[in-house]
Amino acid sequence: MATTEAERPDLPLVRRLEAAGFRAWPAARVSFDGSWQLRMTPGHPSKRLNCLVPLDPFDERDMEMRVRSAERAFAAHGLRVALRQSPLCPAGLPAVLEGLGWHRGHETLVMTAALDTLDLAGGMDHLPTHDIQRFSEACVRIDRARDTTPATVASIIARIEPAAGLFLMEGGDGPTAVGICIQDFDLAGIQQVAVERSARRQGIGRELVASALRWARLRGAQLGWLQVLADNAGARRLYGAMGFTTAYSYAYWQKEAWT
Numbered sequence: 001m002a003t004t005e006a007e008r009p010d011l012p013l014v015r016r017l018e019a020a021g022f023r024a025w026p027a028a029r030v031s032f033d034g035s036w037q038l039r040m041t042p043g044h045p046s047k048r049l050n051c052l053v054p055l056d057p058f059d060e061r062d063m064e065m066r067v068r069s070a071e072r073a074f075a076a077h078g079l080r081v082a083l084r085q086s087p088l089c090p091a092g093l094p095a096v097l098e099g100l101g102w103h104r105g106h107e108t109l110v111m112t113a114a115l116d117t118l119d120l121a122g123g124m125d126h127l128p129t130h131d132i133q134r135f136s137e138a139c140v141r142i143d144r145a146r147d148t149t150p151a152t153v154a155s156i157i158a159r160i161e162p163a164a165g166l167f168l169m170e171g172g173d174g175p176t177a178v179g180i181c182i183q184d185f186d187l188a189g190i191q192q193v194a195v196e197r198s199a200r201r202q203g204i205g206r207e208l209v210a211s212a213l214r215w216a217r218l219r220g221a222q223l224g225w226l227q228v229l230a231d232n233a234g235a236r237r238l239y240g241a242m243g244f245t246t247a248y249s250y251a252y253w254q255k256e257a258w259t
Contacts, residue, residue: 009087009248011057017110017187017225017247018055018086024182024189025049026159033066035059040077043152047252050074051082060090067100071255086250094253102253107230111244115188115217115224118243126211128165128181132157135166138175143194163219167212169204177204181212188216190226206238 027039027049035056041049052070067083074081083097085104094104129135136153140146157164162184169177179193190212195205213224228235230249 011087013112014087014248015055017112018053018088020182020184020187020189020225021048021227022053023162023184024160024164024180024191025156026161028155028159033069034061036066036070038070038073040074040079041156042077042079044148044156045146047082047084047254049156050079051084051252053084053086054089054093057088057090060092063090063093063096064100067096067102080254080256083253084250085253087248097253100255102255105252105254107249107251108227109230109236109246109249110225110227111239112223112225112247113242113244115213115222118213118224120210120214120217120242122207122210124207124211125214126167126169126208128212128215129168130166132166135168135178138168138170138178139192139194142175142178142196143192165212165215167208167215169208171199177208179208179212181216183216183219183221186220186222188213188221188224190224193226201234205235206242209239209242 022039025046025048027041029040031038035054036059037053037055039049039051039053052067071081083102085094132154133150136150136157139153140148140150157166160182162182165181165183167179167181168175175196176199177195180191182189182191190209193205193209216224224244225247226239226244228239
């Protein structure tokens with residue numbers, strides 16, 4: 001289906017949010033092949049930390065050769081390469097990837113909202129913690145799907161350059177929810193939100209996000225943004241009810257079939 005003018009993403013906004021996202025969750029090693037960025041972080045499975053990222057839709061030079069070069073570079077570090085397809089990706093690259101046996105994964109939505117229009121009322125106020133070790137241990141305990149360690153999470157957090165609010169909610173049995181809010185000038189990025197399975201559907205996620213955005217707004221942030229899987233209907237309803245709308249989407253490609 002052809003994309004109408006109204007459906008086309010705002011590329012300057014896409015560039016700004018993509019850059020903010022990379023500053024919010026910084027890779028250990030970053031290099032460039034033209035405008036294509038290679039991001040590597042041994043010890044953490046996040047695709048955002050281990051991927052090839054085209055950042056100019058017109059940079060179509062030698063695409064197959066550059067993809068193969070990235071495959072070799074990641075393999076040399078024992079990493080599984082992924083490619084991030086956003087609106088900044090050259091239009092012809094997906095066909096090249098298919099020809100090389102790559103597969104497209106799930107779509108992720110990037111949602112935005114002006115903070116002064118959001119419904120952030122209700123729930124308790126939570127202040128960010130400064131205990132990176134405790135926060136990192138809670139992240140690993142709650143988000144069991146990620147094969148990483150508290151030390152690796154702590155090292156990533158330590159590299160974050162903008163102001164990072166580490167929000168940790170705890171109950172009698174330990175941590176119940178975690179989330180990071182990155183206040184990057186006028187941007188407030190919600191990252192790594194996870195709620196303990198037994199504590200879900202109780203409004204805890206909304207309370208954490210609202211507290212984080214209130215914190216960022218008091219520090220001067222004006223535009224909130226976050227990422228959510230397109231097939232996560234519950235999270236999309238939550239963020240939509242708060243006032244977020246979709247700005248654009250992206251997906252990752254990998255050589256091996258997705259499971």
